[in-house]
Amino acid sequence: MTFENILTEKENGIALITINRPAKLNALNKQTIAELHDAFKALDADADVKAIIVSGSGEKAFVAGADIAEFAHFDVKEGEHLAAQGQAMLFDFVQNLGTPVIAAVNGFALGGGLELAMACHFRVASDNAKMGLPEVSLGVIPGYGGTQRLPQLVGKGRAMEMIMTAGMVSADDAKAWGLVNHVVPQAELLDFAKGIAAKIIKNSPVAIALAIKAVNAGFEDGVNGYITEIRSFGEAFGTEDFKEGTTAFMEKRKAAFPGK
Numbered sequence: 001m002t003f004e005n006i007l008t009e010k011e012n013g014i015a016l017i018t019i020n021r022p023a024k025l026n027a028l029n030k031q032t033i034a035e036l037h038d039a040f041k042a043l044d045a046d047a048d049v050k051a052i053i054v055s056g057s058g059e060k061a062f063v064a065g066a067d068i069a070e071f072a073h074f075d076v077k078e079g080e081h082l083a084a085q086g087q088a089m090l091f092d093f094v095q096n097l098g099t100p101v102i103a104a105v106n107g108f109a110l111g112g113g114l115e116l117a118m119a120c121h122f123r124v125a126s127d128n129a130k131m132g133l134p135e136v137s138l139g140v141i142p143g144y145g146g147t148q149r150l151p152q153l154v155g156k157g158r159a160m161e162m163i164m165t166a167g168m169v170s171a172d173d174a175k176a177w178g179l180v181n182h183v184v185p186q187a188e189l190l191d192f193a194k195g196i197a198a199k200i201i202k203n204s205p206v207a208i209a210l211a212i213k214a215v216n217a218g219f220e221d222g223v224n225g226y227i228t229e230i231r232s233f234g235e236a237f238g239t240e241d242f243k244e245g246t247t248a249f250m251e252k253r254k255a256a257f258p259g260k
Contacts, residue, residue: 001042005032007057008039013050013201014194015043018057025064026056028112036116037089044099047259050201052097053193054120055104056113059186062105062129063113068138083143086112091119091145096216098209098260100200104193105129106186110168115144118153121212123179124193125171126186131179132168152219153179204241205260 001008007018017039019026036054043049056062071082094101094116103109103120109131117123117131125131133142133150141147142163151159154177162169171183184192200208210232218225236242240258248255 001039003035003039005029006035006039008043010043010046010049012198013048014197015046015049015052016190017043017052017054019054019063020057022058022060024067025061025108026058026113027065027067028063028116029067029070033086033090037093040090040094040097040101044097049099050205050260051197052099052101053104053190053197054101054116055190055193056106059107059128061108061113062103063110063116064108065111065113065134066144079140079143086144091115094119095121095145096212098212099205100197100208100212102193102197104189105131105171105180106189108168110134111142111146112144115142115146115149118149118179119145122181124182124184124189124196125174125180126189127171127183128186129171129174129180129183130168131171131174132166133163134166134168136163137166150179153177204239204245204255204257206239206241206257207236207245209260210236 005019005021007020009016019032021027021032043052071079074082101120103117103123105117105123105125107126107129109117109129111134114131114133133146135142147163150162158177171180174180175183182192214225214229214232217223217228244257245255
């Protein structure tokens with residue numbers, strides 16, 4: 001895959017997507033969002049890819065927000081379309097991807113950058129990372145899922161404060177609040193994320209995809225997450241991964257899962 005604003009690489013079942021707009025602090029414009037969608041879609045369909053890490057190029061930023069110049073002149077309908085299209089194309093798409101996605105947050109993750117990180121299945125951060133949703137300082141609100149995912153992760157009160165003040169939180173505070181799972185020195189960030197991914201890919205990719213679906217269901221309005229879990233649990237029994245996993249357990253050997 002060849003892109004203008006992102007880089008992709010694959011090694012040992014793990015794919016790395018790097019947002020590569022260092023002059024713009026990796027800000028998300030329409031083209032970058034479209035390229036990210038295409039990259040995630042292709043890697044999810046790749047049988048050799050069992051986990052995906054997304055990060056930003058350079059040492060300053062994961063993604064320092066959206067490209068404001070693209071929408072500063074928009075009217076009401078255009079603004080609504082921008083949010084709807086972006087959520088469907090990238091943010092909801094990543095959240096519901098069957099392949100696990102880890103955000104490796106290096107530096108600033110602001111606005112759409114934090115929203116992208118929150119759409120990933122979980123996050124690790126460098127010790128110099130700063131996270132925030134500064135949209136109200138521009139007279140707008142988060143539009144790529146930030147008002148929904150942030151309260152789910154840190155609680156309503158902290159989310160309200162972060163959004164209303166437009167302020168940034170440190171990596172350590174983000175970890176204490178549950179926004180990120182781990183904080184490590186920046187030089188170790190990608191290797192650390194790859195270490196977690198290496199643990200993930202030892203397990204059944206089919207079961208992981210079903211688990212992602214079940215967990216996400218608990219956060220959807222009008223969906224009974226327990227029912228989704230029951231159905232997904234039952235569905236697992238009809239897979240080759242289940243047969244291999246249980247057979248390997250009884251034979252006291254490591255499972256060799258067929259893959260997704």
